[in-house]
Amino acid sequence: MSLYKAETRRLVKRRFTKLFVLCGLLVLAAVAAGVFLSNQRVGPETVARAKAEAQRNYQESVQETNRIVQECQAAQGTADAGNFPPNCEISAPQQSDFDPEWYMPATFDFRDKFPEMVTTFAAVLALVAYIVGASFVGAEWSSGGMMNLLLWRPRRLQVLGTKLLVLLTSAAALTAVLGVLWTVGFYLIAQARGSTESMTGGAWQSIGLMEVRGLVLVLLAGALGFGLASLGRHTAMALGVAIGVIVVLQFGLLTVLSLANVKFPELYLAPFWIFAWLNKEYVAQDYTSCDVSPLGGCQPETLTITWQLAGGAMAALFLLVVGGAMWTMRRRDIT
Amino acid sequence: MDAVLEIAGLRKTYRSRKGVRRALDGFDMVVGAGQVHGFLGPNGSGKTTTLRTLLGLIRPNGGRMALFGQEVPRRLPEVAGSVGAIVESPQFFGNFTARDTLSLLADAGGLKKERVTAVLELVGLRDRARERVRTYSLGMKQRLAVASALLKEPKLLILDEPANGLDPGGIREMRTLMRNLAESGMTVLLSSHILGEIQLICDQVTIISAGRRVAAGSVADVLARHSSSSVKVRLEPGVDLLGAAELLRGNGAEVTLRDDHFVVGNAGNPAQITRILAEKQIYVSELAPIAADLESVFLELTGTAPVEGQNRQVDQVSAPGGWGQ
Numbered sequence: 001m002s003l004y005k006a007e008t009r010r011l012v013k014r015r016f017t018k019l020f021v022l023c024g025l026l027v028l029a030a031v032a033a034g035v036f037l038s039n040q041r042v043g044p045e046t047v048a049r050a051k052a053e054a055q056r057n058y059q060e061s062v063q064e065t066n067r068i069v070q071e072c073q074a075a076q077g078t079a080d081a082g083n084f085p086p087n088c089e090i091s092a093p094q095q096s097d098f099d100p101e102w103y104m105p106a107t108f109d110f111r112d113k114f115p116e117m118v119t120t121f122a123a124v125l126a127l128v129a130y131i132v133g134a135s136f137v138g139a140e141w142s143s144g145g146m147m148n149l150l151l152w153r154p155r156r157l158q159v160l161g162t163k164l165l166v167l168l169t170s171a172a173a174l175t176a177v178l179g180v181l182w183t184v185g186f187y188l189i190a191q192a193r194g195s196t197e198s199m200t201g202g203a204w205q206s207i208g209l210m211e212v213r214g215l216v217l218v219l220l221a222g223a224l225g226f227g228l229a230s231l232g233r234h235t236a237m238a239l240g241v242a243i244g245v246i247v248v249l250q251f252g253l254l255t256v257l258s259l260a261n262v263k264f265p266e267l268y269l270a271p272f273w274i275f276a277w278l279n280k281e282y283v284a285q286d287y288t289s290c291d292v293s294p295l296g297g298c299q300p301e302t303l304t305i306t307w308q309l310a311g312g313a314m315a316a317l318f319l320l321v322v323g324g325a326m327w328t329m330r331r332r333d334i335t
Numbered sequence: 336m337d338a339v340l341e342i343a344g345l346r347k348t349y350r351s352r353k354g355v356r357r358a359l360d361g362f363d364m365v366v367g368a369g370q371v372h373g374f375l376g377p378n379g380s381g382k383t384t385t386l387r388t389l390l391g392l393i394r395p396n397g398g399r400m401a402l403f404g405q406e407v408p409r410r411l412p413e414v415a416g417s418v419g420a421i422v423e424s425p426q427f428f429g430n431f432t433a434r435d436t437l438s439l440l441a442d443a444g445g446l447k448k449e450r451v452t453a454v455l456e457l458v459g460l461r462d463r464a465r466e467r468v469r470t471y472s473l474g475m476k477q478r479l480a481v482a483s484a485l486l487k488e489p490k491l492l493i494l495d496e497p498a499n500g501l502d503p504g505g506i507r508e509m510r511t512l513m514r515n516l517a518e519s520g521m522t523v524l525l526s527s528h529i530l531g532e533i534q535l536i537c538d539q540v541t542i543i544s545a546g547r548r549v550a551a552g553s554v555a556d557v558l559a560r561h562s563s564s565s566v567k568v569r570l571e572p573g574v575d576l577l578g579a580a581e582l583l584r585g586n587g588a589e590v591t592l593r594d595d596h597f598v599v600g601n602a603g604n605p606a607q608i609t610r611i612l613a614e615k616q617i618y619v620s621e622l623a624p625i626a627a628d629l630e631s632v633f634l635e636l637t638g639t640a641p642v643e644g645q646n647r648q649v650d651q652v653s654a655p656g657g658w659g660q
Contacts, residue, residue, distance in 0.1 A: 006442030013439075015430055144426020147392060148483065151420050152444050154391040154411045334392040 003153060007166040016135045021174070024128035028178070031120055032185055039108040039193040050103035058098040065092050108194030111203050114186055115210060119278050121182050122214030129171045129222030130242065136167055137226050138235030147334055160329045164226055164322070171222045175215050183211070213278055213307065220314050227321035231328055245270070261288070264303045273313055276305035338401075339491050339522045340366040340389070345398035347384055347546075358384045360546035361398070366491075366524055366539070371517045373537035373554070374526040375629075377637050381546040382526050386422050386495055402491065416444070419489030421480040424499065429469030433460055433479050436468060437486055444487050454482040459508065473500030481509070485516075492516060495526045510536055534629040544637040558632055565631075566605045569596040569621035570612075579617050586611055598625065 011017055072088035075081045084090075137160075140146040146159075153159050190196045228238035250269055257265035264284040266272040276282035282305045289301035347359040359381045366372045376382045387393040389400055391408040400407045402414045427436050437451045455464045458478040463471075468479065477500050484492055498506045506529070513523055513536050527533055533540060533554075540557055542550040550557050570579055580590045580597050588608070589600035599608055609619050 002445040003443050006439050009442060010439050013431065013435060139428060143428045145428045147422070147426065148440070149443060150392060151390055151418075151422070152415065152440055152487070154408070154415045331394075333387075333394060335387065 003159070003162045004166060007163050008170065011132075011136055011166055011170055014136070014139075016139070017132050020128050020132050020135075024124050025178075027124050028121065028182065031117070031124075032182075032189065035108060035113075035117070035186070036189050036193055039106045039189070041193055042104055042107045042195070046104060047100065050100040053103040054098040054100040057103075058093065058095055061093040061098070065090060108186075108190045109198065110187060110190035110194065110196045111198040113194070114183075114190070114207060115279065117182070117186055118207065118210050118214055119275075121179065122217045122278060123274075125171075125175055125178065125214075125218045126221035129167075129175075129218045130225035130238070133167050133171075133222035133225035134229035134238030135235045136229075137163055138229035138233070138238060141230065141233035142235070150334060156329050157326060160230065160326060164223065167222050167226055168219050171218055172215060175218045179211050179215065183207070210278060216311075216314070217274065217277060220318055223318055224321050227325040230325040231321070263289075263301075267303070267305070273305060273310045277307050277310035277314065280307045281305065337368045337404075338365050339368045339370075339403060340364065340524065341399075341401045342385070342389065343399045345385065345388065345400060346396045347381075347388060347393060348396050357546050359388070359395070359398075362543060362546055363548050364541045364551070366522060366541075368522055369517065369520060370539050371513055371523045371525060371537045373533035373540040374524055374543070375528075375530065375533060375540055375633055376526075376543035380543045380637065382543055383423050383495060384546075385543070386420070386493060386526065390418070390420055390422065390493070392422070416487060417490040418493065419484035419487055419491070420493035420495075421484045421497065422493075422495050424473075424476075424496075427468045427476065427479060430467055432465050432467055433471070433482070434464040436479065437483060440483055440486055446487060450486055450488070454485045457485065457512070458482040459505075474502060474505050477501055478505070481512075489521065491522045491524065493524045493526075496528065497525065498527060498529055498532060506532065530628070530630040530633055540629070542633060542636050549636045550632070554629065558629065565598055565600050565625040566602045566608065567596055567598055567621065567623045567625055568608060568619060571618050571620050574617055579612055579615075582615060582617070583608065583611060596621070 068084075069088050069090050072081075072084035072090065075084060076088070137146075140149070140163075149159055150156065187196060225238045225242075228241050229235050231237065232240075250271075253268055254265060257268060262268075263286050266282070266284045272282050272284070284303045284305065285300040286302070287300045290298035342362060342364040345359045345362040346357070349356045349358055362381060362385060364374070364385070374382055374385075384393060388395045389402070389407065391411045394408075402411070402418060405411075405414050407414070431439070433455065434451060437454065438448065440446075441448060441451050452461075455461050458481050460475065460478050460482065463475065468476065471479065477497060481494065481497055484494065498509050501509060510532060513525065517523055525533065525537060537554055539553050540551065541548055542557070550560070552560075568579075570576060576592065576595075576597060580592055583590050583599060586607075588602065591598045591600060599605075602608060605622055605624070609622065612619060
């Protein structure tokens with residue numbers, strides 16, 4: 001318990017931790033402020049105004065069509081007739097082509113829009129957790145702090161395990177507190193600049209579960225940063241792997257897979273797995289294929305990444321990296 | 336006297352693409368309770384590897400180690416609370432203050448905060464304790480390292496080059512501290528290159544070279560065992576000193592000329608000197624063994640004495656030998 005307490009103090013005391021948590025908070029605050037400023041509440045007056053605008057545009061479009069038809073009819077038998085469709089067959093616009101919604105300002109409907117905000121929240125905190133996790137153990141290795149600690153506590157797995165536990169519990173606590181603030185904040189934004197009317201018990205449950213999956217993503221990112229930095233005994237190892245994965249594996253691999261016309265290249269790209277994990281599924285479509293539909297026409301072949309499949313992949317990645325870090329910690333000479 | 340630290344037949348081998356290097360090759364050492372024990376060896380001889388292995392940082396390939404009678408590394412967690420150690424250069428997280436650094440270690444070890452203040456006072460860092468460690472000089476970091484080792488009031492204190500970077504006043508303070516700790520009953524194992532300090536502070540020494548123990552015992556015994564190899568030779572006035580020296584050199588002696596005498600460095604049998612000189616009608620007026628200091632014994636035992644015109648490499652040792660034996 002004393003080691004857990006000491007490591008918690010060490011994590012909280014580090015300037016790097018404070019700096020990156022603050023950066024994460026600023027980004028989240030900017031997102032919330034942007035959403036607040038770019039949306040507005042829609043009342044009956046705004047709806048009436050949008051309907052009137054849609055109607056006016058419809059009428060103008062009808063008048064314009066009639067004018068063109070008249071010009072076409074006048075041009076029949078002259079050289080200008082070629083500029084118009086044969087027999088002046090110009091279809092009149094439909095009322096349904098002018099949806100009043102298109103004439104309304106952006107509004108924040110909590111049920112529709114908040115899941116995107118949960119994704120943003122999880123992505124920002126996952127990045128912070130990855131960097132802080134990597135630095136927490138990486139700086140200890142590179143500064144010699146780990147060796148000092150092992151002279152006091154010569155139980156290697158206990159020391160590394162406690163550090164990881166401290167990181168994960170701290171990240172979980174921070175994510176949980178911020179998650180509540182995030183949800184309450186956007187609920188208030190929706191009340192001021194949108195709508196919360198469609199929220200039902202089921203919708204709240206769905207959002208709650210999505211937030212829990214977001215929390216798991218944050219913890220996984222922290223553990224991966226920690227594990228990679230511990231394997232390489234330096235923060236730069238984890239950051240290098242992150243950059244390598246983004247540049248080489250994601251952009252490079254996407255290019256190669258596209259050139260090779262591989263089916264469902266999304267399967268090899270991390271963001272789609274993260275999307276599937278947070279949004280319960282991701283349906284990849286192969287637009288080059290054609291499944292004949294009984295209703296007629298072609299349907300592209302699909303492949304669904306479910307959240308269970310994505311969760312399994314994340315668990316495997318966690319075991320590989322953290323297990324590897326623990327194994328090398330047990331075996332290696334500390335010089 | 337009970338042994339606090341015992342090492343027998345310790346082996347550590349490093350394998351790389353360049354081949355196999357034996358850092359420790361059957362090394363033995365015993366440190367008795369209450370001793371201030373000097374641990375000497377040239378660079379790369381295996382001192383730090385020994386300490387790291389003893390403290391569980393490196394896995395040995397063979398041999399036996401015990402601290403307070405407990406086998407290590409298996410029982411190390413049980414005795415770690417009684418061992419304070421600094422290994423090689425002091426390493427701390429630069430952005431924390433000295434007080435934070437020690438306070439975190441105290442937390443990890445379940446110690447009272449009062450100990451932090453006490454050790455900061457003891458090593459002379461009280462007034463600078465709230466400054467970041469990265470602003471410290473090497474000597475101040477060294478003091479902090481000693482403070483961290485003393486924090487848990489150990490029964491065995493292991494210090495690797497504690498005087499590194501200290502100013503003369505600091506070295507003297509460190510010497511006094513070692514003595515005071517030893518008088519309080521603490522056993523101190525001191526690895527150092529400052530042989531004069533070792534000679535002043537330590538009761539016992541172990542000398543390591545190329546991963547093996549080459550000498551052990553009380554400082555007086557080690558000096559006595561290795562003080563007969565050099566003799567001072569003074570001749571009758573008016574005798575050609577240079578000619579006599581060349582004569583001895585011609586017989587394999589290592590002769591160093593001084594103003595009015597010369598020193599034969601490898602005189603295993605001093606009678607040879609008088610015999611060779613007397614055959615040429617040169618008579619010796621003074622033939623006296625030179626009392627060796629720890630430095631010369633160290634250089635002789637480890638084969639690391641500088642040789643004019645040669646650049647000795649780190650792992651290079653020459654086998655000690657005697658002339659005239």
